Structures are given as C-alpha cells and as structure tokens.
Amino acid sequence: MPSKHWEQGELGTHSYAQDPFYSIHDNGKVDINPDTGTSQSKIELTVNGMYRMTKDWLDSNHMLSEEERATLIDLLAKRGKKTYNPRTKEWE
Structure with missing residues (x-):
C-alpha cells in the first residue's frame, strides 16, 4: 500500500512533524514517519503493536x-x- 499523508484536521495541535505520513505493509506492519525521506526517527508497529494501540484507543473515550x-x-x-x-x- 502506498504511503498516506494525514489530511487537515486529522492531527492534533501538538503535532510538530513537517510532513507526517504512514505506510501499511503486506506483512501487517505499520510505519509512521515524521517527514518524507526521513527514516531515522520512524516508528514501526508490528501487527501485535497495531492491535494493542487500536484496542487501547477503542477502550478509551x-x-x-x-x-x-x-x-x-x-x-x-x-x-x-x-x-x-x-x-x-x-x-x-
């Protein structure tokens, strides 16, 4: 799946990345990057990490x-x- 950039209103007021985007890979992993071309500070979630984050978010308000x-x-x-x-x- 190609990288997707967040749209207006999807990021909070405390988001300071210049051009944040995410990529979802065929193996189920998800990469979250602060800027295009910057991979040194990316966050990579495994399927279990994505599940936990989604579950915790859905369990919250x-x-x-x-x-x-x-x-x-x-x-x-x-x-x-x-x-x-x-x-x-x-x-x-």
Missing part, C-alpha cells in the same frame, strides 16, 4: 460517532462476510 463505530465494525466483519447492523446491534 475515543469520541467516535455511532456511524464511525459501525463502519469500523463492518470493516472487521467483512472478512467473515457478515455486516453489523447498528440499529439491531446484530451481525447479518
């Missing part, structure tokens, strides 16, 4: 709307060919 939450649930469920219905709160 993440402020997702019901629609955003349902979208994430649907993305996870599509591997099993089921869709989560946020109205009934059941898998279909």
Whole structure:
C-alpha cells in the first residue's frame, strides 16, 4: 500500500512533524514517519503493536460517532462476510 499523508484536521495541535505520513505493509506492519525521506526517527508497529494501540484507543473515550463505530465494525466483519447492523446491534 502506498504511503498516506494525514489530511487537515486529522492531527492534533501538538503535532510538530513537517510532513507526517504512514505506510501499511503486506506483512501487517505499520510505519509512521515524521517527514518524507526521513527514516531515522520512524516508528514501526508490528501487527501485535497495531492491535494493542487500536484496542487501547477503542477502550478509551475515543469520541467516535455511532456511524464511525459501525463502519469500523463492518470493516472487521467483512472478512467473515457478515455486516453489523447498528440499529439491531446484530451481525447479518
């Protein structure tokens, strides 16, 4: 997957990197880089690290709307060919 840069409003006020982006690799690892062409200070997360960060964030007061939450649930469920219905709160 090609590198993706964050868009306006996706970074917090305490983000000081010049041109931050992330890359998701076929092996499941995720790289987070502060600037294009800078790999010395990148952060690389393994699948377990990404899982932990995502789980911890979802366990916190993440402020997702019901629609955003349902979208994430649907993305996870599509591997099993089921869709989560946020109205009934059941898998279909």
